[in-house]
Amino acid sequence: MADELVSLDRTLIATLIERVADHVMAHAEELTALDQAIGDGDHGINMKRGLTAVMADIESISAQPLPGALKAAGMQMVMKVGGASGPLYGTLFMGLAKELSDTPTRAEAVAGFGAAIEAVKARGKARAGDKTMLDVLIPVHAAAADGADAAALRRVAAEAAEATIGMQARRGRASFLGERSLGHMDPGARSCQLLVEAVCDVLEDAA
Amino acid sequence: MNDRVAIVIVSHSPDVARGTADMVRQMVGTEISLAWAGGNPDGGLGTSVELIMDAIQAAWSDAGVAVLVDLGGAETNTEMAIEMLAPDRQKRVVICNAPIVEGAVMAATEAWGGGSLEEVRRTAEELSPV
Numbered sequence: 001m002a003d004e005l006v007s008l009d010r011t012l013i014a015t016l017i018e019r020v021a022d023h024v025m026a027h028a029e030e031l032t033a034l035d036q037a038i039g040d041g042d043h044g045i046n047m048k049r050g051l052t053a054v055m056a057d058i059e060s061i062s063a064q065p066l067p068g069a070l071k072a073a074g075m076q077m078v079m080k081v082g083g084a085s086g087p088l089y090g091t092l093f094m095g096l097a098k099e100l101s102d103t104p105t106r107a108e109a110v111a112g113f114g115a116a117i118e119a120v121k122a123r124g125k126a127r128a129g130d131k132t133m134l135d136v137l138i139p140v141h142a143a144a145a146d147g148a149d150a151a152a153l154r155r156v157a158a159e160a161a162e163a164t165i166g167m168q169a170r171r172g173r174a175s176f177l178g179e180r181s182l183g184h185m186d187p188g189a190r191s192c193q194l195l196v197e198a199v200c201d202v203l204e205d206a207a
Numbered sequence: 208m209n210d211r212v213a214i215v216i217v218s219h220s221p222d223v224a225r226g227t228a229d230m231v232r233q234m235v236g237t238e239i240s241l242a243w244a245g246g247n248p249d250g251g252l253g254t255s256v257e258l259i260m261d262a263i264q265a266a267w268s269d270a271g272v273a274v275l276v277d278l279g280g281a282e283t284n285t286e287m288a289i290e291m292l293a294p295d296r297q298k299r300v301v302i303c304n305a306p307i308v309e310g311a312v313m314a315a316t317e318a319w320g321g322g323s324l325e326e327v328r329r330t331a332e333e334l335s336p337v
Contacts, residue, residue: 040219040278042253049249078287079257082247084280086256087287123283172279 007206008103013069014062016202021051023198024191034187038174042083043187050081050089066104070097084172085188088124088133095119110145117141124171131167131174131181133188136160140196150200150207161185161193212318212327213240213268216311217259217276217285219252221245227275227308235315242266254281259288263300271299271324273331275311299324303331310334 024031025048032044053076054061061072074093078086095116101108117137126132136157143156162185169181172188214231218224224245231241244262247253263272274289276282282302289300301324303310310331317330 040252040280045251046247046253049247079255080248082249082251082253082255082280084283087283090287123286 008066010062012202012206013064013066014058015206016199017054017058017062017069017073019202020195020198021055023201024048024194025051027190027194031187031191034185034190037184038169038177038181039187040083040173043085043191046081046083046085047089047191050077050086053077053080065102067097067100067102070094070100084124085133085191088120088188091119091123092116092137110141113137113141113144126171129167130171131164131169131186131189132171133186133192135164135167135186136189136192136196140192150204154197154200157193157196161189164189210270211239211268211321212270212314212324213242213266213272214311214315214318214327215241215259215262215266215272215274216243216245216307217254217262217274217281218243218245218307219254219277219281221250223277223307227311230308231311231315234312235319239315239318240266240268241315254284256284256288256291259285260291263288263292267296269299271301271327273314273318273324273327274300274302275305275307275314275331276302277307301325301328303328305331305334 028044028048031047032041035041035043054073057076061069064072070093074090074097077093078090096112099112099115104112121127121134124132126134128134128138139160140153140157143153164186165183168179169175174181216224216227224243228241228243242262242265244258248255266272274285276285285302289297303314313334314327314331317327
């Protein structure tokens with residue numbers, strides 16, 4: 001269908017933000033534990049701080065059309081997270097804000113998602129296979145471009161996060177560990193998977 | 208206010224950032240402009256784009272600002288902070304790929320001697336492993 005993805009009114013934008021924030025924050029301890037294994041042990045705490053700041057601002061954020069809401073949420077992540085994930089998630093959201101219209105079609109959403117992923121690559125100087133959030137975003141984007149439905153996208157995200165266990169980190173603190181980074185799931189890949197799950201849940205319910 | 212390159216120190220730890228700045232002050236003196244940013248927005252370990260922007264603005268010199276960072280997140284957050292400066296200021300800020308303490312002292316020494324932003328960066332980066 002070339003129609004708009006779903007009707008993105010103020011309520012749906014607020015729901016999207018709330019469900020993403022709730023879902024990621026509910027797993028904050030798990031994210032921190034993953035990060036303690038191969039990073040600096042603060043990913044869950046940092047995501048929680050950023051998303052709490054987004055939630056504190058939800059009235060004004062969700063009062064804006066989609067691009068403005070994404071930009072405002074991204075800016076809160078940049079300013080409040082306190083780790084590299086702030087600029088990385090901020091760049092993802094602000095990259096989407098730059099590309100999407102108020103009511104994107106599915107094709108526009110897929111194209112915008114692809115452009116936002118390119119922006120994240122540039123921000124993190126990373127590429128596929130480096131054991132980062134990109135290793136979830138890239139396969140999810142490819143599946144979305146192939147027409148996958150919400151259930152398939154959740155599955156792709158879960159498999160992609162799982163696949164980072166077998167990767168050796170080439171970016172971030174985990175890269176100092178070399179081969180010792182093998183055998184652990186990347187915390188950023190896991191938080192991206194949670195993000196994808198929450199977005200799929202909301203869009204499925206709204207469709 | 209200052210025709211010498213300014214130095215900014217960014218660490219995950221406020222103590223490390225402040226301590227590095229103290230060393231620069233003692234070894235190089237007060238004639239160069241210097242500021243530091245350390246800690247996340249709650250004051251814990253981490254880095255804050257907002258605090259980094261504040262430090263760059265506070266230290267500002269038209270000759271440029273050389274930034275020393277510690278680990279990955281400090282670099283990513285500093286790059287973001289630079290991009291959020293006014294466009295004419297962005298190109299006058301560089302991140303030095305150097306160890307934070309030694310790099311800050313070397314960069315400050317070069318800046319004190321009147322080195323250009325590029326010279327300051329190069330001096331700090333001579334310390335880096337290849």
